[in-house]
Amino acid sequence: MQLEENIPLAPLTTLHVGGAAKYLAKIASREDLVAAVNFAHGEELPVFVLGGGSNVLVRDAGFPGLVLQMAMTEPASVFEESEDFVRCRVAAGVDWDAFVLDVCERGLAGVECLAGIPGLMGGCPVQNIGAYGQEVAETIYSVTALDVEAMRFVTLSAAECGFAYRQSIFNTSARGRYIVVEVTFLFETARVVELKYAELKEHFAGKQPTPMEVYYAVRRIRHGKGMLLVAGEADCLSAGSFFKNPVVSSLEFQRLSSGFKEVPHWPAADGKVKLAAAWLVEQAGFEKGFAMGQAGISSRHTLAVINRGGASSGEILALRDAIVGRVRERFGIVLEQEPVMLA
């Protein structure tokens, strides 16, 4: 295990803000991981697990502990086929989008709508990534992780991972306990693409697309919204959607809709209603392209808070607070931040 000191974290994240880590260890194997966690325990240091840094916000003061940079790329993607299913094991350090491409090229359906999401495999179960009507929980079979309390590797079934909207045990009840080293997927060979998202349905206009066709369509739509990371493009220094779509009771939804012609919404679990955070943000007066110092809102997507160049973490947080405050004043709804604070 290679340990480095005082390492700037901003370049390791897609928002490019924040200070340095006291220690950083690149984790290329399970042995590296155990050694690094033992080191942190011995020194009584806090630990933060970093994947592709596409869903984190680093504070300007940096991190006074050990950052584990996940770089385990073996097994790259091991596909095992039976008559009706294909099982695939993938290491935590494998690029998520490269995996999606691999799956789609094999003609397997189940992750095609998640094309173009940045980050690494180990991060995908943490917030149960989702987009365009699909969630990764639909195809995850199990997750293998280091349980840092017991210091042993365990395999959790999908049910044990407690997946819900942008949620799992890894970011709620067992936060900080598991470090994901491998994810296993199960694909049904007979499954065909099912489109739930209006823009995709329109795009294919009644045609039954292949996973590969959806893969490219999703990437095109994402690109148009600045939600595909393309080096050098404005709007790309972001952490994707900065706020979760709030889920409210049907009564709360009725109260809210009374003052508006149309409030964008979708059905959620348990008879609740999911609201569009982007719509709330816009109605509260924050348009695409809005700027506050070097922090701003993407010119292509209201939900993406961006670093306009040289922003501090403090500027991003000030804009966040301004948006949250105005949405609360206007609608009585408290928006929840999606990126994880590395602090």
Ligand SMILES: Cc1cc2nc3c(=O)[nH]c(=O)nc-3n(C[C@H](O)[C@H](O)[C@H](O)COP(=O)(O)OP(=O)(O)OC[C@H]3O[C@@H](n4cnc5c(N)ncnc54)[C@H](O)[C@@H]3O)c2cc1C
């Ligand atoms: C342009 C853009 C578009 C995006 N679009 C979407 C989208 O459509 N849908 C969506 O859901 N998300 C989206 N995101 C957010 C992000 O890409 C995902 O959440 C992604 O899965 C994060 O992976 P990562 O490797 O970058 O994790 P990081 O950002 O490095 O970490 C995120 C969290 O996961 C934890 N973590 C990471 N790896 C591990 C591990 N191996 N074990 C345990 N914990 C770990 C970290 O500690 C942290 O809490 C987008 C982000 C950007 C920048």
